[in-house]
Amino acid sequence: MTILEAVSVxxxxxxxxxxxxxxDGFDLQVQEGxxxxxxxxxxxxxxxxxxxxxxxxxxxxxxxxxxxxxxTAPGRDRGMMFQGYSLFPWATVADNIxxxxxxxxxxxxxxxxxxxxxxxxxxxxTGAGLYPGQLSGGMRQRVALARMLALxxxxxxxxxxxxxxxxxNRELLQEELGHIWTRHRRTVLFVTHDIDEAVALAxxxxxxxxxxxxxxxxxxxxxxxxxx
Ligand code: ADP
Numbered sequence: 001m002t003i004l005e006a007v008s009v010x011x012x013x014x015x016x017x018x019x020x021x022x023x024d025g026f027d028l029q030v031q032e033g034x035x036x037x038x039x040x041x042x043x044x045x046x047x048x049x050x051x052x053x054x055x056x057x058x059x060x061x062x063x064x065x066x067x068x069x070x071x072t073a074p075g076r077d078r079g080m081m082f083q084g085y086s087l088f089p090w091a092t093v094a095d096n097i098x099x100x101x102x103x104x105x106x107x108x109x110x111x112x113x114x115x116x117x118x119x120x121x122x123x124x125x126t127g128a129g130l131y132p133g134q135l136s137g138g139m140r141q142r143v144a145l146a147r148m149l150a151l152x153x154x155x156x157x158x159x160x161x162x163x164x165x166x167x168x169n170r171e172l173l174q175e176e177l178g179h180i181w182t183r184h185r186r187t188v189l190f191v192t193h194d195i196d197e198a199v200a201l202a203x204x205x206x207x208x209x210x211x212x213x214x215x216x217x218x219x220x221x222x223x224x225x226x227x228x
Contacts, residue, residue: 003032003187004053004155008062009213011048022048023213025062028206032154035181035188037198040208040216046191047083049213050157053189054080066155076104079153081161083191085140087132087147093119094128097146104151118146122176138169145173149180158190162197174201 009026022045051057055074122142207217
């Protein structure tokens with residue numbers, strides 16, 4: 001079943017030096033439960049596509065649909081891990097993780113309980129009161145992962161989530177994500193530059209080209225025994 005669909009999506013940015021085209025008639029269909037790795041050269045529109053799928057950025061033309069409904073804003077069916085360390089630096093770990101629940105109107109007690117559960121899950125049981133500045137890169141991405149999972153989204157949008165980590169932390173987080181995907185089979189859209197990572201985690205790999213929003217390769221990956 002198609003869960004997410006991009007139909008003739010156009011995205012252009014107006015800049016002082018003219019119009020920049022990020023996607024120009026982009027089409028994609030993602031099936032429920034797929035783990036989609038998105039690769040491609042820098043500047044080919046990968047981040048822009050994820051932001052629009054998350055509802056954080058508007059399309060210029062065309063549409064992105066989730067369950068057949070046009071995406072116009074963020075929603076609890078989609079969780080997002082932004083590129084880089086995207087935690088709010090002024091907020092505690094607990095408040096960072098609790099943020100999507102707060103926006104969704106989840107009451108304080110339920111939120112606190114869920115934050116505790118998520119902190120245990122990502123291996124930071126005593127981290128609630130810390131600030132992002134006090135955390136290592138690996139710990140910050142654990143918190144960002146917990147924030148993405150807070151509302152148990154059906155679609156996880158992940159923009160190079162582990163790209164800045166050292167090899168050991170990257171492996172640990174890949175493993176954690178692999179476990180979560182295997183258990184829950186939620187749909188994942190995962191931007192990466194790391195072909196090994198894509199092959200290890202994904203069920204499907206798409207490669208964008210520099211022609212704005214064209215797909216050059218679309219491969220099914222045989223997960224075979226590669227089970228976490
Ligand atoms: P990728 O994630 O594949 O590296 P992006 O989606 O970040 O690519 O960018 C696609 C194109 O859109 C690039 O040419 C980039 O410079 C441009 N772009 C992205 N965001 C903006 C913005 N906020 N303002 C102007 N141009 C942008």
